[in-house]
Amino acid sequence: MTMRSLPYELFIGLRYTRAKRRNHFISFISLSSMLGIALGVAALITVLSVMNGFQNELRTRILGVASHVQISGPGDVLSDWQAVAKVAAADPRVLATAPYVNVQGMLTFDGAVRGAIIRGVLPEREDQVAAIGSHMKAGSLAALKPGEYGIVLGAELARALAVLVGDKVTLIAPQGQVTPAGIIPRLKQFRVVGIFEIGMFEYDSGLALIQLEDAQTLYRMGDKVSGVRLKLHDLFQSRQVAMDLLSKLGADVFVTDWTRSHANFFRAVQMEKNVMFIILLLIVAVAAFNIVSTLVMAVTDKQPDIAILRTLGAAPAGIMAVFIVQGALIGVIGTLIGVGGGVLLALNIHVVVPFIENLFSVHFLAKDVYYISELPSELLWGDVITIAAVSFVLSLLATLYPSWRASRVNPAEALRYE
Numbered sequence: 323m324t325m326r327s328l329p330y331e332l333f334i335g336l337r338y339t340r341a342k343r344r345n346h347f348i349s350f351i352s353l354s355s356m357l358g359i360a361l362g363v364a365a366l367i368t369v370l371s372v373m374n375g376f377q378n379e380l381r382t383r384i385l386g387v388a389s390h391v392q393i394s395g396p397g398d399v400l401s402d403w404q405a406v407a408k409v410a411a412a413d414p415r416v417l418a419t420a421p422y423v424n425v426q427g428m429l430t431f432d433g434a435v436r437g438a439i440i441r442g443v444l445p446e447r448e449d450q451v452a453a454i455g456s457h458m459k460a461g462s463l464a465a466l467k468p469g470e471y472g473i474v475l476g477a478e479l480a481r482a483l484a485v486l487v488g489d490k491v492t493l494i495a496p497q498g499q500v501t502p503a504g505i506i507p508r509l510k511q512f513r514v515v516g517i518f519e520i521g522m523f524e525y526d527s528g529l530a531l532i533q534l535e536d537a538q539t540l541y542r543m544g545d546k547v548s549g550v551r552l553k554l555h556d557l558f559q560s561r562q563v564a565m566d567l568l569s570k571l572g573a574d575v576f577v578t579d580w581t582r583s584h585a586n587f588f589r590a591v592q593m594e595k596n597v598m599f600i601i602l603l604l605i606v607a608v609a610a611f612n613i614v615s616t617l618v619m620a621v622t623d624k625q626p627d628i629a630i631l632r633t634l635g636a637a638p639a640g641i642m643a644v645f646i647v648q649g650a651l652i653g654v655i656g657t658l659i660g661v662g663g664g665v666l667l668a669l670n671i672h673v674v675v676p677f678i679e680n681l682f683s684v685h686f687l688a689k690d691v692y693y694i695s696e697l698p699s700e701l702l703w704g705d706v707i708t709i710a711a712v713s714f715v716l717s718l719l720a721t722l723y724p725s726w727r728a729s730r731v732n733p734a735e736a737l738r739y740e
Contacts, residue, residue: 334631334644351616356656358609363660363713364667366602370705371668373595375698380591381557384584386453387525390560391416391579393567394549398424400575403547409570410552415563417553418450423537424548428494429475429530431483438479438530440493442537442547451553454518454531461487461516468535472515478527480517489514493532495540510540603712609656610716613649617724621645621731629733638729645725646718653717657710665706671699 393406400406407419423442428435445463449455455463459477466472473491475483485491495508512532519526538544554560560579568577581588621628628641667674675697679685687696 332643332647334647351612351619352652355609355612355616356652356659358612359606359653359656359713359717360660360663362602362606362609363657363709364664365605366599366709367661367664367701367706368667368671368699369598369602370595370709371664371699371701372671372697373591373598374700374702374705375671377588377591377595378700379698380587382453383520383522384587385557385580386457386520387522387529388580388583389451389551390554390557391552391564391567391577392549392583393552393571394424394576394578395546396574396576398548399543399546400549401546403550406571406575407550410550410567413563413567415554415556415559417555418447419553420444420447420451420551421534421547422448422549422551423534423541423543425537425541426496427530428496429479429483429491430494431485431489431491434483436479436482438528440537441529441531442534443531444534448531451551454520457518457520459517459519461514463516463518463531465515466531466533468533470533471510471512471536472533473512474516474518474531475514476526476529477517477519478523479530480514482527485514487514487517493530493540497541508540512536606713607716610653610713610720613652613717613720614724616652617645617649617721618727620648621724621728624728625731628728628731632731632733641731642725642729645728646721649721649724650714650718653714653720657713657717660713661706661710664709665701668699668701671697 391410393410394400403421407421410416411419421444423440425440425442426437427440428437430436443463443466445455445466449463454474458474461474463474466474473493475485475491480486483491490511490513493510493512495510497508516531532540534547538546552563554563557580561581564577564579568575571577631641631644632638675686
């Protein structure tokens with residue numbers, strides 16, 4: 323299709339956009355509007371991608387230790403866990419199950435004392451529901467064998483106790499035993515067989531793993547456990563799976579999922595993402611409404627042209643369409659430039675940020691302060707499409723008033739002094 327075969331509204335609107343203007347200030351305003359839209363769109367895409375990256379990284383680190391769904395008994399005591407695990411495993415959405423014992427204890431070594439959550443696990447099954455085995459800094463989870471009383475510590479906990487693999491730490495269980503001399507706490511020496519580092523201080527400084535049978539023996543639980551942990555094929559189905567399992571297992575168990583047990587983390591990230599979207603959208607809105615200034619001045623500049631078109635038979639709606647095309651084209655070009663720049667920046671954030679840090683000798687996220695010390699990025703095309711659509715709609719809205727004014731120009735008044 324040639325330019326000549328286009329509808330006259332589109333043809334003239336495109337010509338006005340490309341034409342050199344007598345008033346260079348109008349061209350400057352058009353360019354600044356276009357660049358403002360591009361900058362706003364690029365910033366929105368980059369920031370939302372980084373927020374998505376933080377959300378995904380946080381979820382990955384939490385679920386590396388926690389479980390998608392957790393089934394526990396009253397008072398954290400569950401009898402016949404094998405039957406519960408069998409019912410859960412029968413659900414096609416469940417990928418793996420693992421029993422656990424969750425208790426508190428105190429670890430001591432060479433005068434250092436630290437409280438910790440002690441988790442009794444079966445290493446071969448724990449590896450199927452959590453990612454601790456893939457975050458071992460030393461030793462291995464498989465070294466936890468029944469009767470050998472081995473223990474795997476978080477990196478910060480091991481650092482606080484100043485222990486290495488092979489050292490023996492003393493675990494003090496809060497449940498004591500009654501003797502003629504009074505209540506004496508139960509103590510047992512454990513050999514450190516591994517050290518893990520998830521990257522979240524909460525877990526690295528306060529979690530220790532021991533073999534399930536050793537935990538049952540030390541805490542006198544017999545063959546009972548605290549509960550069963552589940553891993554799902556799709557972690558976002560956790561709430562529905564939890565509700566379905568609760569109806570199958572009855573009211574004598576508690577079923578929770580990761581969205582409830584760690585809701586505050588994810589609500590905070592989602593709220594920050596929504597707020598950043600609104601704040602950065604204002605940049606796009608300001609740039610888009612600069613189009614109003616551009617078109618108002620363009621209408622004033624083109625009044626004789628408008629009058630000639632009207633005398634040749636152009637309808638007011640046609641005149642309005644000419645300037646809508648001109649303003650929309652500014653918005654479309656700015657949006658496309660912004661989308662291209664934003665996508666490139668979001669996909670290369672791992673290169674751009676280190677370059678800026680090295681250039682200015684700064685570090686944005688210090689490892690000793692933040693859980694996540696690098697800017698992660700996860701580009702979601704749904705976000706890109708939404709941002710581009712909102713930007714285009716704002717640009718289109720900005721064209722309506724100036725275009726309406728153009729359609730109201732009186733030809734006789736416009737040509738009076740020509």
